[in-house]
Amino acid sequence: LCSVSLVSFLQMIKGIIIVNNHGKPRLVKFYQSVTSEEKQQSVIRRVFQVVSQRPDSFCNYCEGSIEEWGENIKLIYRHYATLYFVFAVDANESDLGILDLIQVFVEALDKCFENVCELDLIFHSDRVHYILDEIVMGGMVLETNIVQILQAIKDQGKMHSDSLTKLDPSASSNIQQRLGGDTAKWQYNW
Amino acid sequence: MASQARGLQNFISDLRNAKSKDEETQRVDKELANIRKKFSTTGSKVGEDGNNPSLSSYQRKKYVWKLVYIHVLGYDVDFGHAEVLALVRSNKYSEKHVGYTALSLLLRGDDPMINNVVTTIRTDLTKPAPVGKNSSSAMSDAAQSLALCSIANISGLELIQALHVEVQHILVSKTSTPNVKKKAALCLLRLVRTSPNLVAGREFAPHVALLLQDKHLGVLLSSMSLLNGLATQHTDEYESLIPYVVHILGMLVLKKACAREYLYYRTPSPWLQIKLLKFLQLYPNAIVPASENGKTESPTNSKAYIAQLTSVVSKILTETDVSDSINKSNADHAILFEAVNLIVTWGSAGPIQLREGAMKLLGKFISVREPNIRYLGLMTMAKLAQLEGSAEGIKKHQATVLVSLKDADISVRRRALDLLFVMCDTDNAERIVDELVAHLVLADAAIREEMVLKIAILAEKYATDLRWYVDTILKLISISGDHVSDAIWHRVVQIVTNHPQGDLQAYTAATLLVAASPRRCHETAVRVAAYVLGEFGFLIAERPGMSGEEQFKILHQHWDTSDEKTRAILISTYAKLANLYEECRPLVAPVFARCKNSVDVEIQQRATEYASMREAFSPEAVEDLLREMPPFEDKRQSALEQRLREKEGDDSAAVVKAARPSAAQRQRAAQSAAAARAAEEAAAAAEQNGPSDVAQQERASPSGEPTAVVGIPKDVIPAMRKAFSNLCTSPSGVLFENSILQVGVKHEYVGAQGRISVFFGNLSKAPLTRFRTVVDEVDHLRIQKQGTQGLLDESEDGGCTVAVRTQAKLLLLVEVTAPFDDAPAMRVIFDTEDGTRHEYPLRLPIVATCFMEPVTLEPGAFMQRWKSLEGQDRECQEVVKAPPNAPPIDEEYMKRIARIITEGLKFGRCQGCDPTPWTVSGAATFRTAAKDLNGNNINVGCLVRVEANPQAGAFRVTTRTLHPLCSKAVKNVALVSIKLA
Numbered sequence A: 001l002c003s004v005s006l007v008s009f010l011q012m013i014k015g016i017i018i019v020n021n022h023g024k025p026r027l028v029k030f031y032q033s034v035t036s037e038e039k040q041q042s043v044i045r046r047v048f049q050v051v052s053q054r055p056d057s058f059c060n061y062c063e064g065s066i067e068e069w070g071e072n073i074k075l076i077y078r079h080y081a082t083l084y085f086v087f088a089v090d091a092n093e094s095d096l097g098i099l100d101l102i103q104v105f106v107e108a109l110d111k112c113f114e115n116v117c118e119l120d121l122i123f124h125s126d127r128v129h130y131i132l133d134e135i136v137m138g139g140m141v142l143e144t145n146i147v148q149i150l151q152a153i154k155d156q157g158k159m160h161s162d163s164l165t166k167l168d169p170s171a172s173s174n175i176q177q178r179l180g181g182d183t184a185k186w187q188y189n190w
Numbered sequence B: 001m002a003s004q005a006r007g008l009q010n011f012i013s014d015l016r017n018a019k020s021k022d023e024e025t026q027r028v029d030k031e032l033a034n035i036r037k038k039f040s041t042t043g044s045k046v047g048e049d050g051n052n053p054s055l056s057s058y059q060r061k062k063y064v065w066k067l068v069y070i071h072v073l074g075y076d077v078d079f080g081h082a083e084v085l086a087l088v089r090s091n092k093y094s095e096k097h098v099g100y101t102a103l104s105l106l107l108r109g110d111d112p113m114i115n116n117v118v119t120t121i122r123t124d125l126t127k128p129a130p131v132g133k134n135s136s137s138a139m140s141d142a143a144q145s146l147a148l149c150s151i152a153n154i155s156g157l158e159l160i161q162a163l164h165v166e167v168q169h170i171l172v173s174k175t176s177t178p179n180v181k182k183k184a185a186l187c188l189l190r191l192v193r194t195s196p197n198l199v200a201g202r203e204f205a206p207h208v209a210l211l212l213q214d215k216h217l218g219v220l221l222s223s224m225s226l227l228n229g230l231a232t233q234h235t236d237e238y239e240s241l242i243p244y245v246v247h248i249l250g251m252l253v254l255k256k257a258c259a260r261e262y263l264y265y266r267t268p269s270p271w272l273q274i275k276l277l278k279f280l281q282l283y284p285n286a287i288v289p290a291s292e293n294g295k296t297e298s299p300t301n302s303k304a305y306i307a308q309l310t311s312v313v314s315k316i317l318t319e320t321d322v323s324d325s326i327n328k329s330n331a332d333h334a335i336l337f338e339a340v341n342l343i344v345t346w347g348s349a350g351p352i353q354l355r356e357g358a359m360k361l362l363g364k365f366i367s368v369r370e371p372n373i374r375y376l377g378l379m380t381m382a383k384l385a386q387l388e389g390s391a392e393g394i395k396k397h398q399a400t401v402l403v404s405l406k407d408a409d410i411s412v413r414r415r416a417l418d419l420l421f422v423m424c425d426t427d428n429a430e431r432i433v434d435e436l437v438a439h440l441v442l443a444d445a446a447i448r449e450e451m452v453l454k455i456a457i458l459a460e461k462y463a464t465d466l467r468w469y470v471d472t473i474l475k476l477i478s479i480s481g482d483h484v485s486d487a488i489w490h491r492v493v494q495i496v497t498n499h500p501q502g503d504l505q506a507y508t509a510a511t512l513l514v515a516a517s518p519r520r521c522h523e524t525a526v527r528v529a530a531y532v533l534g535e536f537g538f539l540i541a542e543r544p545g546m547s548g549e550e551q552f553k554i555l556h557q558h559w560d561t562s563d564e565k566t567r568a569i570l571i572s573t574y575a576k577l578a579n580l581y582e583e584c585r586p587l588v589a590p591v592f593a594r595c596k597n598s599v600d601v602e603i604q605q606r607a608t609e610y611a612s613m614r615e616a617f618s619p620e621a622v623e624d625l626l627r628e629m630p631p632f633e634d635k636r637q638s639a640l641e642q643r644l645r646e647k648e649g650d651d652s653a654a655v656v657k658a659a660r661p662s663a664a665q666r667q668r669a670a671q672s673a674a675a676a677r678a679a680e681e682a683a684a685a686a687e688q689n690g691p692s693d694v695a696q697q698e699r700a701s702p703s704g705e706p707t708a709v710v711g712i713p714k715d716v717i718p719a720m721r722k723a724f725s726n727l728c729t730s731p732s733g734v735l736f737e738n739s740i741l742q743v744g745v746k747h748e749y750v751g752a753q754g755r756i757s758v759f760f761g762n763l764s765k766a767p768l769t770r771f772r773t774v775v776d777e778v779d780h781l782r783i784q785k786q787g788t789q790g791l792l793d794e795s796e797d798g799g800c801t802v803a804v805r806t807q808a809k810l811l812l813l814v815e816v817t818a819p820f821d822d823a824p825a826m827r828v829i830f831d832t833e834d835g836t837r838h839e840y841p842l843r844l845p846i847v848a849t850c851f852m853e854p855v856t857l858e859p860g861a862f863m864q865r866w867k868s869l870e871g872q873d874r875e876c877q878e879v880v881k882a883p884p885n886a887p888p889i890d891e892e893y894m895k896r897i898a899r900i901i902t903e904g905l906k907f908g909r910c911q912g913c914d915p916t917p918w919t920v921s922g923a924a925t926f927r928t929a930a931k932d933l934n935g936n937n938i939n940v941g942c943l944v945r946v947e948a949n950p951q952a953g954a955f956r957v958t959t960r961t962l963h964p965l966c967s968k969a970v971k972n973v974a975l976v977s978i979k980l981a
Helices: A037-052 A095-113 A118-123 A125-135 A146-163 A175-179 B006-017 B021-039 B057-072 B081-089 B093-106 B114-126 B134-154 B157-172 B178-194 B201-211 B217-233 B235-253 B270-280 B305-319 B326-349 B352-365 B371-384 B391-395 B398-405 B410-423 B429-440 B445-462 B466-483 B486-498 B504-516 B523-540 B548-556 B564-580 B582-595 B601-616 B619-625 B639-648 B653-659 B663-689 B714-729 B859-868 B891-904 B964-980
Strands: A013-020 A025-030 A061-066 A070-080 A083-090 B732-737 B741-750 B753-762 B768-775 B781-787 B800-802 B807-816 B825-831 B837-843 B852-854 B875-881 B919-931 B937-949 B954-961
Touching: A013 A037, A025 A037, A025 A118, A025 A125, A037 A061, A037 A070, A037 A083, A061 B410, A070 A095, A070 B639, A083 A095, A095 A118, A095 A125, A095 A146, A095 B270, A095 B326, A095 B371, A118 A125, A118 B006, A125 A146, A125 B057, A125 B093, A146 B093, A146 B134, B006 B021, B006 B057, B021 B057, B057 B081, B057 B093, B081 B093, B081 B114, B093 B134, B114 B134, B114 B157, B134 B157, B134 B178, B157 B178, B157 B201, B178 B217, B201 B217, B201 B235, B217 B235, B217 B270, B235 B270, B235 B305, B270 B326, B305 B326, B305 B352, B326 B352, B326 B371, B352 B371, B352 B391, B371 B398, B371 B410, B371 B653, B391 B410, B398 B410, B398 B429, B410 B429, B410 B445, B410 B653, B429 B445, B429 B466, B445 B466, B445 B486, B445 B639, B445 B653, B445 B663, B466 B486, B466 B504, B466 B523, B486 B504, B486 B523, B486 B639, B504 B523, B504 B548, B523 B548, B523 B564, B548 B564, B548 B582, B564 B582, B564 B601, B564 B714, B582 B601, B601 B619, B639 B653, B714 B732, B714 B891, B714 B964, B732 B837, B741 B825, B741 B837, B753 B768, B753 B800, B768 B781, B768 B807, B800 B807, B807 B919, B859 B919, B859 B937, B875 B964, B891 B919, B891 B937, B891 B964, B937 B964, B954 B964
Parallel strands: none
Antiparallel strands: A013 A025, A013 A083, A061 A070, A070 A083, B732 B741, B741 B753, B753 B807, B768 B800, B768 B825, B781 B807, B825 B837, B852 B919, B875 B954, B919 B937, B937 B954
C-alpha cells in the first residue's frame, strides 16, 4: 500500500514571537520551553534574521532548523507595517490555517486596542498575553472565532475591575498624555 | 479592562530611553534590587512560602509584572516566585489573573516550585460553582479557565500526575461551560502528549463521541484537536468515531450549517474543517467498503458515510477558487490542500476521479504567481507523487517545476527541489540530475547542502551506468566540495569497491587521477582520489601518464595543503604504491621518515608501521596487509538516507522515496549478492578440498547467474606494465601472463593503418569456457575485428571455448582518424573449470607512436621548425630519472636511447642537431586517415629531443608538435621507454 506515513501528527505551535523591523521582540511566548533566557534570546535573534531578509513578495513560509527546537521547524509569519508576527510550528500544522490564525490574532488586537500599534504591545504586554491566551493555549489552537475571543476578553475585563476594590486611581493614568506625539500608529521605530 | 500600573509604564519608558545596552542593564539591575527589597519580609510577619504580606495588591501585581517584563527582555529572574504564588492564591480575579499569567511565563515544567502551587491549582479546578450568586459563578469559571490554561502552558510531569483526573472530569462534566470545556480538552491533549497512556481509549472514546455532538463549534474544535492527538497515538481505538466526523464535515461543507460568528470570511469554520480532514487521514481504509475491507466486525462496517465523504471531498475540490480576498482565499485553500492530503492517503483505494481532480488542481497551483499557493502546491504534489501511477501525470509538469527551482524565494526553491527529487525516475534521472547540478552552481549556501545530498542519492539510485554516478559526484565536489560530506564520498568508495564488473574501477581511478592533477583542487577530491588510487590505481598504471610514480606525484603535490585526515589517507595510499612499484619506494621513504615525528598520533603511527613493515613481516604478509579492501557490507539504509531522515523527519515524501530501492539498485544488489554468494561458495569449496587439490574444485556455480569475478592478480601487475611498455615500441611480445592465460600481441603499421593480432593461449590444465573479448570503441580509431568463432560475442552467455594448450585469435585492422594519447581498452572474460569468472581489463599497445613515419631533416630545417613550434600548447617537457639499478649514463647508454627514438618511436634521427653525445633529436610525421578540405590526409609533424644530464642521472624529454595531444603522447611513450632502457 502506498499510504503516507502519519506517525508524527504532533501539530504543535512551538512558540510565538512578535518582533519589530529592528529585531526588538514585542511579544515572546514559548510553548516548547527553551532552557535558558540566553537561549530564548538566541532563538529570537535567529527568527528575526530569517524573516527580516525576506521581501514581502515571498511566500509566508520558511523551513529550516532552529537549534533549540529541532530540525523540522517551519516559520509561518506575516509582516504588518513595523511588526513581524512569527509562529514557529512543526511540519504538520496546516500552513494556510496558521496564516489565518495570525490574521485572527491581529484582528483581535486591533479590536481590543482600537487600531493597535506597536506602542500598545510595548505598554500593554499583559493584555496582549491575555488575548493570546484566548487564542492559543499550550501550543494548541483554542479559539479562532473573533466574537468569542473578544467576549472572553470583555468578561475578564469586567471581572478584573469588579475585583478591584476602588483602589489605584493612578493605575489608569493616560499614557497618551505622557508620551506626547510618540503614538503614530504602526509607524514607531525603536 | 484596567490598565497597567504607572510604575511599570515608567519603567518601560526608562528602558526605551536607554541609550545603550549597558544603560539598560543598569536600569534593570536597579529595578531588580528595588523589587527584591520590596519582596523581602521585614521582621516577624512572613506569609505562606515566604511572601511579604505587607505588600498591597497593587504593589504586588506591579512588581510581578515588572519581573515578567524583565524576564521577557532576556534577563535572569531567580526570585519573586513567592509573590507570584500569593497572587495565584488570591480570591480576587485581578490578582489571580496576573498570578497565573506570570506563572506560565516564568515557570518551566521541571521547576521544583510546581509542588507548592499544585494544591492551589487543584482548588481552582474543582471549586464548585456557588449556587445563586451570578458573579462568583463567573469567578469560579474564570478560575477554572486560568488553572487549565496554566497547566497546559507549563505542562510539567508533576502537574500532569497530580491533576489529570480533575482535568478529565471537567471535560466530561455536564456542568462545565463551553469556555471551560474547550480549555479542558486542550489541556488534556497537552497532558496526553507528555504521557501518552494517561487515557484509556476504549473507555474514553464514547466521551469524545458525546463531545462531538456538542452544538458549540468552539468545543468541537478543541475536541477535534484532542481527538487527533489521541487517535495518532492509538489509532484503532478511535476508529468508531469516523461517522461522527464525517457527519460534522457534511454539515459544514454540504449544508453550510454553521453559526454565523464561526464563518471566517464566509467560509464555515475552516479550522474545524481542517481538523476533521486531518483526522480522516489517519484512516486510509475508511474509504474502502467494509465487504472489501474484510473487517466485518468493525463497528463501522455499514460504511454508510462513504458516499457522503466522497461528495464532501469532491465538493471541496470543485468549488474552491482563487478569491479576491486574500484571507478568504487562504482559508479555502487551506481546506483544499487538506482534502488533497486525504486523497493522497487513500491512494489507489480512493475514487479515481478525485485523484485526477487533485492532480489537475495541483498542476494549476504550481504555476500561479501567488507564492503561498505555489509553495503549498509544490509541497502537496510531492506527496501525491508517492502514489503509484501518478508518475506520468506529474512528469508533465517537470518544466514548470524547473522554473520554480530558479525562484527568488528559497522556500519555493526548496519545495521545487523536493518535488524534483520525488518525481525523478530512471527515465528522467539524467535530465533532472543535470539540471540540479547546473543549478547548484548558482544556488546559495543555504540550500546547497540539501541539494548536494539529494543529487548524490538520485545519481546513485538511477544510474544505469555507474560511471555516470562517479562523474556526477565529482562534479559535486568541484562545484560545491565543502558541502560534500564524508558520507557521500565514502559511498563512492563503497560502490566502486563493490562493483568489479565492467571497467568501473579503472574508470574511476583514471577519472580521479585527472581530477587531482591540477595544483588546486578540493581537498575532498584529493581524499577520494587517494583512496581509490590506493585500491585501484594498479588498473590504470600501464596507461600513459598514469604510472605508479605519476600517481604518487599527482597525489603528493597536495600534501602541503592537506589536513591531517587527508594525510592519513595519503600515507596508506603511498604504502600501497610503494609496495607495487619499485620506483615509488625512494619517493615514499622520505615522506614516511618525516611523518615519524608528526604531532598527529594517527599519522605518526601509520608512517612508522608502514616504514618498518618490510623488515618485520614476510613478503606474503605485507602483500596481505596491503591487499585491496574486501567488498563493503551492503547496508539496507545508506548513510545518505540516514542524513536525509534526520533533516526532514520520517514522513517527508523525499525520505519515503529515498528508502524505496530503484530498479537499477535492485539489479545491482542482486549482482553483488550473487557475486558474494559465489565467492563464499568458492571459499568454502577451497577449504573443503584443501588448497592443493585445485583440480577437484568442481562445484560450478549455477549457470546463468552472475558469479564472483576474479580480476587481474596484483602480483602480475608490475610485469604486465613492463610488457605493455615494451610492446609500445616493439612489434611483438607478451602482453599478459599468469598461470591460466597468456596474451600475446603482434602488430605492424603502414601509414595511418595497422594490423594487430592478439593470441589468447590457455596455460591451465582445463579448458577455458565462455571466452570472450570486448574491445572498447574509441573516437580516434576505426577498428575492424575478426576472431575465433564466439570470441567477439557480445552477450554474457556467449563466447568460445579455448582448449588446453590451444589459442584463440583476434585480428584487428585499425585506422587512425585523429591524434590521441591513450591506448584502447580490451577486456578478456572467461570462466575456468570451477565456474569462477575471470575478467581482465587490459590495454592494447596501440599508441600514437605506432603511426609515425620517420622524417629526415637537415639541421637547419629541424631548428627552424623547432623554433616555430615553441609555445605552451605545442610543447611538452618532463624530466625522468634513470631507473635506480641502471648503469651510469655513458655513450653506450645514449646509443640505446637513440635506438628507442628511431626504432621504438619511429622517428628519423637528426644527427646534425646533436653535436655532443648527450642529446638525441628526431622528427616524424603522425599519419591519419582523416582528410582535410582538399582531400589530402591530415598529418601532424612531430619533433622530439632527449637531453641527458649524466651527473644527475636524468633525462629531459621535450616534444613539440602541432597538436597538443601528439606532444603529450610522444612524450609519454618516450618516458616509459627510457625507463625501460
